[in-house]
Amino acid sequence: MSLLKVINCWKLFGGLKALQNVNFEADQGILGIIGPNGAGKTTLFNVITGVYKPDKGKVFLKNRDITGLSPHTIRRLGISRTFQIPRPFINETVFENVLAAGFFGRVDKVSKKELIEETEKILEFVGLIDKRDEEASSLNIHQRKLLEIARGLITKPILLLVDEIASGLTPAEVDNVVSLIKKVNEKGIGVIWIEHVMRAIMKAAERIIVLDYGKIISEGSPEKVAKDPLVIRAYLGEEIA
Template sequence: MTEPEGSPPAGGTEAGDAPVLRTRGLGRRFGGLFAVSDVALALRPGRTLGVIGPNGAGKSTLVNLVSGHLKPTTGSVHVGGKDFTGARPWRIAHAGVARTFQIVKPFRGLTVADNVAVAAMFGPSPVRSPAQARREAEQVLERVGLGGRGGVPPAELSVADARRLELAKALALRPRVLLLDEVLAGLRPAEIDPALALIDELRRDGLAVLVIEHIIQAIAAISDEVLVLHHGTVLTQGPPRQVLSDERVVEAYLGHRYTRKNPS
């Protein structure tokens, strides 16, 4: 599979720069079944890759492989040009890869701010002082829309705010690569546009962003490239308009109702 091409984003790095995240032939077998097979991608700073596909297509498995939560059966994962294939999650996090989870996993015994402060003290450039980590946590919480809620326990958060906390924890690591697994799930329509604006702002800050999402309009709005997984393999990859009008994608995932509502 060829690497994504495109013009450099405003405020980002040149498109010719080396990928900060690269996979080659990446696969994971469970028993005799490959959940993900032969996935190659190259993600550069200041670029957003949208990943779509039907339920069970292997999207979350791909994130788990890249982040170290699953070990690949085949292929490789490189971060910053170094081989992290099969590395433990904390090693990959220290290399600058942060992720969110579909099922939120806060530390229930800590406040919202302390959840984020823990992340600030762990990342590639950890904050040594607890007081400084707490200050940075408050700044990150403000950025994701949780300003003023740092003192509450995670159990008091709504579903949408719990997802904001997931994003805040990831950002507090100061990552180079951000893996977002359905971070928009649970948001009300009025909350989606500000979330998309934040993701685009992070890309313009130079982060390499991989985002899994079922809201196709959102994927089309924020992605430089879209990769479609189907039965664990890459069905196609390319610019959003091209991919979303591909007849194979329509048949496998979108359905013809989508194309009637969104003519190219």
């Protein structure tokens, strides 16, 4: 059974077709999504997470129709996301940021004590335990991206949607987030990862979907999509040239 199924999804903004008949399935692995700016990648996450209702089409999580449910309900059913622009509560500490995400997003009955312990474990896991008591405003970009992941993980998702965590990072930081996402996936959490940094997504993803003008123009292994003339023309051209 696939974890997520997106069937014939359309999303229009006035006359702009942000998503056009998007169809794909994701399993428990790491699925990459690439494509030019404005291709509809973040819109796709917004449709999956209930921020937008698709104009047409359906979204299924483990065969359950979640189309049009509220973001809150969808999070409780097991989908977490990170944001392209990190959105921490900047005046709260790193610890408080993760704890708050747990309070609001958890579906299971968990005591405050247990949640505190889990928050500590997750901060350890993502590599932010040393920053535990610092205000989120003091974090650099890399640390803010790690905090996004921690906030995503505290709700115990079965699927984590990651929106561009590698951009703006140094090569060593990119390697760090690649291995972190792989570690997340090894815990049994499915991952869909939107990324412009090719070095990162080519290393991490088992399969990649390429969006262009709201349509899937290519799909397959990283090696396959990197060689696809359509993808080279629409997106990779400059890089390869």
